[in-house]
Amino acid sequence: MNQVSPGSAGGPLEPVENRPQPAKKSLNLGDYAERFALVGAWLVVIVVFSILAPHTFFNVRNFTTMFGTQTTLVMLALALLIPLTAGDYDLSVAATLTMSGMVVAVLNANHGVPIGVAIVIALALGALIGLVNGFFVMVFDIDPFIVTLGTGTVILGLTLWISGSQTISGVSNWLSSWVVERRLFGISLEFYYGLLLCVLLWYIFDFTAIGRRILFVGRGTNVARLSGIRVGRVRWGCFVAAGIIAAAAGVLYTGTAGASDPTSGSTFLLPAFAAAFLGSTTITPGRFNPWGTFIAVYFLATGITGLAILGVQTWVQNVFYGGALVIAVSASQVVKKRHERAARL
Amino acid sequence: MDQTLVVRNLSMTFGGQRALDDVSLSIRRGEVHGLVGQNGCGKSTLIKILAGYHHPDPGGELEIDGRPVKLPVRTGSASELGLSFVHQDLGLLPSLTVVENFRAWRISTTSEWFIRWGQERKRTAEAFARFGVEIDPRARITDLPAVQRALVAIVRALDDLGEYTKNDDTRGGLLILDEPTVFLPRSDRDRLFDVVRKSVALGASVLFVSHDLDEALAVTDRVTVLRDGRVEGTVTSAETEKDQLVELIIGRRLEAFEASHRTHTVGEGSHVSVADVCGGTIKNVSFALNEGEVLGLTGLVGSGFEELPYQMFGATPAVSGRMTIAGADHDLATMSPAAAIKAGMALIPADRQGSAGVGSLLVRDNVMLQVIDQYRPYRLERGRYLKDARGALHQYDVRPPEPMMDFQALSGGNQQKVVLAKWLQAAPKVLLVHEPTQGVDVGARLQVFETITRAAAKGMSVVCASSDYEQLAAICDRVLVFHDGQIMSTLVGDEITKDRITEQCYMSARTVRPDEDTRVPA
Numbered sequence: 001m002n003q004v005s006p007g008s009a010g011g012p013l014e015p016v017e018n019r020p021q022p023a024k025k026s027l028n029l030g031d032y033a034e035r036f037a038l039v040g041a042w043l044v045v046i047v048v049f050s051i052l053a054p055h056t057f058f059n060v061r062n063f064t065t066m067f068g069t070q071t072t073l074v075m076l077a078l079a080l081l082i083p084l085t086a087g088d089y090d091l092s093v094a095a096t097l098t099m100s101g102m103v104v105a106v107l108n109a110n111h112g113v114p115i116g117v118a119i120v121i122a123l124a125l126g127a128l129i130g131l132v133n134g135f136f137v138m139v140f141d142i143d144p145f146i147v148t149l150g151t152g153t154v155i156l157g158l159t160l161w162i163s164g165s166q167t168i169s170g171v172s173n174w175l176s177s178w179v180v181e182r183r184l185f186g187i188s189l190e191f192y193y194g195l196l197l198c199v200l201l202w203y204i205f206d207f208t209a210i211g212r213r214i215l216f217v218g219r220g221t222n223v224a225r226l227s228g229i230r231v232g233r234v235r236w237g238c239f240v241a242a243g244i245i246a247a248a249a250g251v252l253y254t255g256t257a258g259a260s261d262p263t264s265g266s267t268f269l270l271p272a273f274a275a276a277f278l279g280s281t282t283i284t285p286g287r288f289n290p291w292g293t294f295i296a297v298y299f300l301a302t303g304i305t306g307l308a309i310l311g312v313q314t315w316v317q318n319v320f321y322g323g324a325l326v327i328a329v330s331a332s333q334v335v336k337k338r339h340e341r342a343a344r345l
Numbered sequence: 346m347d348q349t350l351v352v353r354n355l356s357m358t359f360g361g362q363r364a365l366d367d368v369s370l371s372i373r374r375g376e377v378h379g380l381v382g383q384n385g386c387g388k389s390t391l392i393k394i395l396a397g398y399h400h401p402d403p404g405g406e407l408e409i410d411g412r413p414v415k416l417p418v419r420t421g422s423a424s425e426l427g428l429s430f431v432h433q434d435l436g437l438l439p440s441l442t443v444v445e446n447f448r449a450w451r452i453s454t455t456s457e458w459f460i461r462w463g464q465e466r467k468r469t470a471e472a473f474a475r476f477g478v479e480i481d482p483r484a485r486i487t488d489l490p491a492v493q494r495a496l497v498a499i500v501r502a503l504d505d506l507g508e509y510t511k512n513d514d515t516r517g518g519l520l521i522l523d524e525p526t527v528f529l530p531r532s533d534r535d536r537l538f539d540v541v542r543k544s545v546a547l548g549a550s551v552l553f554v555s556h557d558l559d560e561a562l563a564v565t566d567r568v569t570v571l572r573d574g575r576v577e578g579t580v581t582s583a584e585t586e587k588d589q590l591v592e593l594i595i596g597r598r599l600e601a602f603e604a605s606h607r608t609h610t611v612g613e614g615s616h617v618s619v620a621d622v623c624g625g626t627i628k629n630v631s632f633a634l635n636e637g638e639v640l641g642l643t644g645l646v647g648s649g650f651e652e653l654p655y656q657m658f659g660a661t662p663a664v665s666g667r668m669t670i671a672g673a674d675h676d677l678a679t680m681s682p683a684a685a686i687k688a689g690m691a692l693i694p695a696d697r698q699g700s701a702g703v704g705s706l707l708v709r710d711n712v713m714l715q716v717i718d719q720y721r722p723y724r725l726e727r728g729r730y731l732k733d734a735r736g737a738l739h740q741y742d743v744r745p746p747e748p749m750m751d752f753q754a755l756s757g758g759n760q761q762k763v764v765l766a767k768w769l770q771a772a773p774k775v776l777l778v779h780e781p782t783q784g785v786d787v788g789a790r791l792q793v794f795e796t797i798t799r800a801a802a803k804g805m806s807v808v809c810a811s812s813d814y815e816q817l818a819a820i821c822d823r824v825l826v827f828h829d830g831q832i833m834s835t836l837v838g839d840e841i842t843k844d845r846i847t848e849q850c851y852m853s854a855r856t857v858r859p860d861e862d863t864r865v866p867a
Contacts, residue, residue, distance in 0.1 A: 209717045209718050209720075212710055212714070212717055213717075215706065215710070216703060216706070216710075216714065219703045219705055219706055220699070220700075220702075220703035220704075220706075222696075222699055222700045223699075223700055223701060223702060223703050225660070225682055226658070226660055226682050226692055226694060226700055226701070227682070227686075227714050227715060228682050228683040228685075228686035228687075228715075229683070230683055286705070336705075339705070339751065340705075340753070
């Protein structure tokens with residue numbers, strides 16, 4: 001920081017025209033390689049499985065299934081992305097997903113509440129969970145990691161309670177019709193919901209002032225605060241947004257199956273983290289970003305689908321996702337160090 | 346054996362600059378020896394060489410208790426050599442108890458499998474008793490008042506010296522106190538000095554580093570003055586007046602920066618007025634600020650001057666106080682940065698990487714943060730947004746003027762220009778800066794001065810908190826000198842020279858009002 005740069009020993013501010021324009025820094029090949037490494041890896045995985053299982057893996061049906069069945073995970077990972085960008089962990093998103101799906105099922109199937117109303121209630125519940133998370137984090141100044149670990153467990157408990165620990169089926173066909181049955185270009189509609197959300201978050205993070213502010217809050221809380229950003233409000237808002245999106249993911253999850261069970265939703269937590277961290281190594285390396293996350297989800301899904309087709313047993317799913325998380329976090333750390341080193345030179 | 350520490354011909358060069366220049370110094374057995382001088386005179390360099398942090402230039406010699414010590418001093422060997430340090434931050438673990446802190450000191454050197462805490466407590470209590478201090482070894486550091494914390498640190502350091510002198514009459518040992526009193530109220534300092542006197546009575550020697558000359562003269566036998574890395578003289582405390590000491594510290598040089606730059610006229614009538622600010626070290630401070638005026642705030646470490654900009658901006662809350670900007674009244678107890686910005690203020694903090702800009706984000710986003718709302722959302726990636734960012738970098742001569750690189754990739758001086766550009770773009774009425782040229786190279790330093798004085802010439806009021814007296818002399822229209830949280834003197838016009846400011850900082854310590862000592866320690 002204290003280094004004397006040879007270029008800076010100039011006089012006072014002189015008119016712009018008199019100074020030589022510096023050559024524009026162009027993106028070099030290394031940067032491109034870094035940005036699209038995951039896309040490349042994804043293509044390699046597809047090619048390898050296509051060679052190993054030319055009939056079962058490399059056909060249109062398999063691909064439309066693969067694309068059509070990952071939206072719950074896409075949405076959950078995108079939900080996670082928002083507090084992560086603001087510098088906070090939210091471990092309650094998977095529980096929110098489970099509860100929201102269950103609330104829709106219970107209200108609609110057991111109590112005859114119209115499906116539309118049930119969905120709205122589920123989303124409101126997601127917002128409430130975000131509010132509660134934010135309340136504990138902001139008002140008592142507690143590490144969100146601990147708060148959301150606690151609230152997530154509470155939510156799972158409440159889900160078991162409202163469902164009587166049973167799988168609830170008989171949810172209105174209207175929901176599954178609009179989630180999985182209707183197709184566009186052969187892929188279930190839900191894929192496009194995930195895509196739409198991804199576009200929306202991309203717009204917010206990259207093109208709006210609030211997106212920039214969230215980024216400043218996450219990277220330099222003190223800088224953000226001293227720049228007049230209401231840090232507490234921003235972080236709180238991010239928890240609420242995560243709660244709503246996680247709840248939406250829960251609605252889709254129930255729509256996919258036409259039923260809701262009180263436990264399986266929590267298995268999404270780790271893959272969602274893996275996707276968010278893996279996504280931060282690509283497209284905009286060193287930053288959590290929606291497109292990277294989107295690609296990461298499908299990269300992971302392709303790997304698992306391929307292995308399943310080759311006949312590898314289900315335990316591989318845990319090994320794959322867990323390994324991916326650790327590797328992704330290590331890779332994002334390497335990316336960060338590389339950027340810091342580049343900055344020092 | 347009568348010399349505890351002998352330093353001969355010690356020099357230290359940092360990147361072509363002499364931080365210490367042929368320094369020789371000796372401390373007698375049982376002596377309290379003062380070390381004084383301005384910031385950057387080489388005091389801390391000397392201490393850090395003794396602690397083994399710095400490797401001095403070859404040629405210097407060091408002797409402790411008559412035994413030659415090889416330079417550079419091996420890191421971590423201080424206690425074997427008979428040196429024991431107490432730094433300004435005291436080095437205590439606040440959440441642990443007194444006895445645990447005592448124990449932690451030696452935990453690295455012993456390897457027992459079972460610590461007998463009862464015995465440890467007894468040992469600690471004995472150490473306190475030896476120096477006439479009464480502190481419960483079971484108390485947690487956080488629960489102790491500031492003066493007792495300082496005592497714990499000092500007795501711990503003396504206890505450590507005890508290990509070194511045990512069973513060897515030729516050994517005295519040296520306790521090095523590196524400004525441990527800065528954050529203490531004066532009335533409490535006497536208790537520390539009692540301990541210091543007891544320790545020399547027991548055969549140790551003390552090197553006492555201080556900014557407070559009254560204190561240095563009162564507690565020491567002799568004082569060595571450093572200036573620009575050289576020993577300016579060693580005087581006997583009892584025969585020396587404070588003015589003589591100040592003269593040695595400042596020297597008789599002519600000012601490099603004279604007040605000639607002050608050509609703009611300061612507007613009439615107070616534009617900003619601050620009344621009765623209390624909080625932190627600050628006690629009941631009021632001042633007014635005119636349109637286009639550059640007001641300097643300064644003082645010695647611990648005087649609290651640097652807290653004011655943060656309190657005015659709502660970055661650290663004041664307990665009470667009011668501020669009026671262009672007729673609008675604000676309560677400083679409920680001030681927030683967001684409200685301060687709305688009121689037309691800008692703060693450029695000293696901590697550039699931690700508080701002023703985000704190193705891992707683009708220069709573009711750092712420089713545009715305050716004006717981002719002026720752009721249509723879909724324009725935020727390129728177009729006018731990027732063009733304006735580049736324009737701002739050119740205007741403030743950031744080199745290179747490349748918006749798409751990380752903030753942390755810029756040199757300190759250029760980072761500071763980006764931060765200035767960020768805030769001045771928003772055209773604030775009041776600009777608060779804290780140490781604006783810390784870690785900034787010489788060329789950029791002049792540009793920062795120029796930028797600040799230009800902004801003032803356009804009618805912006807500037808508050809500059811700094812302990813860089815040369816900088817204050819260069820840019821300020823008026824300088825307030827603080828001591829113990831209050832304004833002790835005001836310098837205006839031709840009085841504003843580096844020497845006058847330095848003198849006032851040291852001299853203002855003399856005129857302490859009696860009611861000041863009632864401050865409750867933090």
